Each structure stands twice: as C-alpha cells, then as structure tokens.
Amino acid sequence: MSAGFLDGQQAIITGAAQGLGAAFAEALAAEGAGVTLCDVKDEVEAVAAGIRARGGSAQAHIADVAVREDVERVVAEAVAAGGGLDLLVNNASRWAQSPVTDSWEKALASWDLIMDTNLKGAVLCGRACVPHLIARGGGNIVNISTYYVLPARSAGTNPPGTDLYAASKWALNGLTQAWSQALAGHGVRVNALCMGATDTAMLRGLFEGDPPADFAATWMRPQQIAGQLLDILREGAEGRTGENIGAWVGYPVELGPRKPPHEAIAGSPVA
Amino acid sequence: MARLLEGKSAIVTGAALGLGNAFARALAAEGASLTVCDVRVEVNDLATTLEAGGARAQALSADVSVAADVRRVVDGHAERFGGIDVLVSNAGVWGPSTATDDLDKTLADYEAIVNTNLKGAYLFGRAVIPHLIAGGGGNIVHISSDHVCTCGTPALRPHANTPACAWRDGPPRPTGGGPDMDLYDASKWGLNGFTIPWSKALAEHGIRVNALCMGATDSHMVRTFHAANPGSGILDNAMRAEDVAALLIALLREGPEGRTGQNINIAVGHPIELPPPGSPYLFTEART
Numbered sequence: 441m442s443a444g445f446l447d448g449q450q451a452i453i454t455g456a457a458q459g460l461g462a463a464f465a466e467a468l469a470a471e472g473a474g475v476t477l478c479d480v481k482d483e484v485e486a487v488a489a490g491i492r493a494r495g496g497s498a499q500a501h502i503a504d505v506a507v508r509e510d511v512e513r514v515v516a517e518a519v520a521a522g523g524g525l526d527l528l529v530n531n532a533s534r535w536a537q538s539p540v541t542d543s544w545e546k547a548l549a550s551w552d553l554i555m556d557t558n559l560k561g562a563v564l565c566g567r568a569c570v571p572h573l574i575a576r577g578g579g580n581i582v583n584i585s586t587y588y589v590l591p592a593r594s595a596g597t598n599p600p601g602t603d604l605y606a607a608s609k610w611a612l613n614g615l616t617q618a619w620s621q622a623l624a625g626h627g628v629r630v631n632a633l634c635m636g637a638t639d640t641a642m643l644r645g646l647f648e649g650d651p652p653a654d655f656a657a658t659w660m661r662p663q664q665i666a667g668q669l670l671d672i673l674r675e676g677a678e679g680r681t682g683e684n685i686g687a688w689v690g691y692p693v694e695l696g697p698r699k700p701p702h703e704a705i706a707g708s709p710v711a
Numbered sequence: 712m713a714r715l716l717e718g719k720s721a722i723v724t725g726a727a728l729g730l731g732n733a734f735a736r737a738l739a740a741e742g743a744s745l746t747v748c749d750v751r752v753e754v755n756d757l758a759t760t761l762e763a764g765g766a767r768a769q770a771l772s773a774d775v776s777v778a779a780d781v782r783r784v785v786d787g788h789a790e791r792f793g794g795i796d797v798l799v800s801n802a803g804v805w806g807p808s809t810a811t812d813d814l815d816k817t818l819a820d821y822e823a824i825v826n827t828n829l830k831g832a833y834l835f836g837r838a839v840i841p842h843l844i845a846g847g848g849g850n851i852v853h854i855s856s857d858h859v860c861t862c863g864t865p866a867l868r869p870h871a872n873t874p875a876c877a878w879r880d881g882p883p884r885p886t887g888g889g890p891d892m893d894l895y896d897a898s899k900w901g902l903n904g905f906t907i908p909w910s911k912a913l914a915e916h917g918i919r920v921n922a923l924c925m926g927a928t929d930s931h932m933v934r935t936f937h938a939a940n941p942g943s944g945i946l947d948n949a950m951r952a953e954d955v956a957a958l959l960i961a962l963l964r965e966g967p968e969g970r971t972g973q974n975i976n977i978a979v980g981h982p983i984e985l986p987p988p989g990s991p992y993l994f995t996e997a998r999t
Contacts (some may be wrong), residue, residue: 506812508814508818509994512814519944528740528859539912540836540837540840540908540909540912540913541840541841541912542837544782544837544838546777547833547834547837548834551830551834553835555825555829555830559825559897559901560821560825562791563817563821563893563894563897564814564817564818565810566810567810567813567814567817568814570810570811571811574811588904589900589903591865598904598907598908598911599908599911600904600908600909600912601908601912602908602911603833603904603905603908603909603912604833604904605904606903606904606907606908607829607833607901607902607903607904607905608901608904609896609904610900610901610902610903610904611825611829611897611900611901611904612897612899612900613886613887613896613897614887614892614893614894614895614896614897614899614900614901615893615897616891616900617886617887617893617896618809618810618887618888618889618890618891618893619810619890619893620898621809621887621889621890622809622890622893623810623811700882700883701882701885702861702863702864702882702884702885702886703864703865704885705864705885705887706864706865706886707865709865709866
C-alpha cells in the first residue's frame, strides 16, 4: 500500500463490522493507518481481513463496548500494535424502535440495549483511550452521532418512535464539548460526525425487505462520511475541535467552515 | 378565580430540597394533589407541610434510577389519586467528571449522574405515559440545564433588557458547562431525546412535553457546586426557586393548545418569563 498521510498512526474503530464503521476503517487504512477494529459481530474479522488483503495493517476483536474488560482489551491490543494510539472513532451504535407505548418490561430492556452501547460504550472507550492519546502528544476522538442533534434541514428528524436512540446521540454532545475542552491542552481534538440518511446496514434494517431503489439512491454513501473523517484528520493539530459536523442528503458532504463557539455544538441556524 | 389544578394530581421527583420543593409547593398552591419523592428523608417534611396547607400529599422514598422504585411511586400515586395529570422530572445530581478520569470513577459517575438525571426521567416518563393517555392528556416537564439551551444558542436571545447577563456584551454564550461536566451535560442533552420525540408521539393524546432549561438557581445543587467551586460566583445572581416555579405554573396554564416539544431557556440576568411560543431563540426541531 502506498504511503498515506496517516502512515505510522494507529486508530481504533468501534462497531466496524459493517456500514460506517467498516468504511471508516477502510479509509483510514488506505491512508496508511494501522487499524484496530472491534464489534460484537464476528463479521468484523472479514473487514479486517479485507484490509490486510489490500496491503493494510488491521486487527479485529470481538468486543462489546459496554463491557469494561472488553474495552480495556481492545485498547491494549491497539496500543501494542501501534506503539501507541492516535485516533478513536466512537462509532459502535445500536438502533431500535422504542415506542412510548411499549410495555414496561420492553422499555427497561430497550434502555439497556441502546444506552449501554451508544452512550456508556462511548464514555468507556473515550476514557480508556485518553491516557494513550495524551501519551502520544496529541490525537483525535471522533464521535459518531446523527443529524438529529443539529437544526433540521428536512422532515423526519427526532421521530416519535426512537426516543432512546435520539437520547443517546444527544447525550454525545456533552462528551464532545467537554472532552474538547479538557483535552485541548494535550493536543487531542474531539469532534462529532452528525449524518443524515447514509446507506448502511443500520438504515436498511429499518425497512422490511429492500428499501425502494430510487429512495436508497438519494442516501449518502459511507465513503462520503469517511471522507469527512479524513478531512478532520487532515486539518492537523490546529484544526477544529468541539464541533458537531453535519451531513445531509441533498447538501455537499464536507466539513464546512469552522463554526463560532456558540454554534459549534448547537449548529448554525438554517436560513 | 378557581385554582388551575383543582382536582388534578402531580408527581414531582427530587422534591426534598431546592427546585423540586418549590415546584411541589407551587403545584399544591394551585390545588393539585401531590406525590413527592426523593432519596432524601426531608421529602417527608414537605408532604407534612403541604398537607398542613390543605393539600392532599404523600411522600415516597425513591431512587429514580431504580425501576422498581419508579413503579412503586407511579403505581402508588395512581392508586391514591386515581390518575395523574402532571409529571415534573426534576430529580438530578451534579458531580465533576472529566475526560481524564479513570474507569473506576467513571463507572461510578455514570451510575450516579446519567442514571439519575437521564434514566430517571426515562423511567418516570415511561411509567406515567399510560396514565396520562388514559386520563386524556396532561404534561411532562423535564428539568434540564441552560448548558443545552443558552441565551446565546441555538439562536440569540435578545439582550436588550438583560443588564445582569454575563454574556450581554461579549460573544454569544456557547453551550456546555465546561471540561468537568461531561456526564452531567450528557445527561441533560440526552433529555432532548425524550422531550422532542415524546412531544410528537403524545400530541394526539393531548399530552405536552417541555423542558425548563435552568440557569443557576439558589438550590441545594447549586449550593453544592458553590461549595466545591467557591470562586465561581454562581450564587451572586442566582434565581429564586419560587420564581422558577411560577414559570412552571405559567407553562401549565397554557392548556392543551400550549407549546410542546420545546426547551425553554431560563437564563440568569434575563427576565424569568415564558418566551412567546415559537420564539426564535427556543430550540425547536422544525427550524426549516
């Protein structure tokens, strides 16, 4: 694999068995980063094998980000492989309908299913990686969120039936903002990618059978969002931090200009 | 004038002290029957006071993050009062947590902060929603923070008449409470995931869901913060809990056609009043 701008760097991508996580891992590896993938699904092994087959450096681990010991194991393996750590992509996430009319028992189970992965998992992975990012003298954390947390540009955001998924992603705002401030003195930048409809297994899973082809054709592609991730890293040590970066169907998929502090998390009002 | 909540009932969580206590008193003064709950035993004194004032009230010891406790409170309320009209999910805790904390502290903080502030609101909301639907309407009010809806975001709140606002002459106030508030802020941002989707899911049932996004109020929590951060000046201009509780009543007074799904910013240095419905400095999901 030819030299890339991430040669010598080591990244952890959680939830890398499919969709966005796999695309992130592949894009990072294509730029020369060594990548450590984890997922609860064993398809993550095949994603890593594919990267290796193209000349990249990749390892895969079956791990649940909500389980402390799993997180510690993955981070230790990444640090061992890379001699340190440069990037965490907090991507692992579960989506499920959680209508307010669900039974009490289902409501309790939904909390554990969704919040343990999407929020607690992001917290644990962040905490476990931070000492290594600091030890390296700088790095990046990128939290994977949703366009729900930015001012709406279309209908369909924050829908009625997925309260816990929405809550978990809104909660990431607290991590992105506070971590960016706590780690600025260590050269560690923290941002979030907040995308709308992207053609992933998670989105396709919302449909019974295949989604209408002409509808699916409007969705963004995971590789476009991975391009945003690379653009964050290309900004370098002086780049933006503490920002929710949006991506919407029908708009250019790009980082856009840096936002002033009061709009970095809450977003820019839609004209 | 007839009292607003005559014949109605309400649950206030975290009611032993501070804001929750003031909310309960204000609701009782409007005629509501109250269940007040808290992990603190002082909640019993509140119920005694409310009853002495002529209200029907019961105090229950409960940890809002424990599902069995939530069930006991909501079932106990419905059994005593025959339904529920208002839930004020006020129970909240604050403690410092930051990116460089170790995993032991982090797991303990997560349980204390996220499970109280966010899971507690989820559990109480989910437990009362069937009762609200059965009763033909009602209100859920989340108590959030100005960290998620400041006087500067997501659009500017006017500063023309706010001489005491610390952000009056500088750049607009950013969101967030700083580097050692990651889990607290996560818990309060997370409430948006209930306020907005629930307002949509429940509108057809006449149930409104809003959040009061509080600036510093002279409360037990803020005094705790002041004790830990004596130089912060947080108490200098703190709002009075009674004034904020009056705003809760004003929100309920709007009735079934009132606003829903909104974060209502209550900022130190600004008038303590409901903004006009649909005001551009409120966060609403439909900003298109």
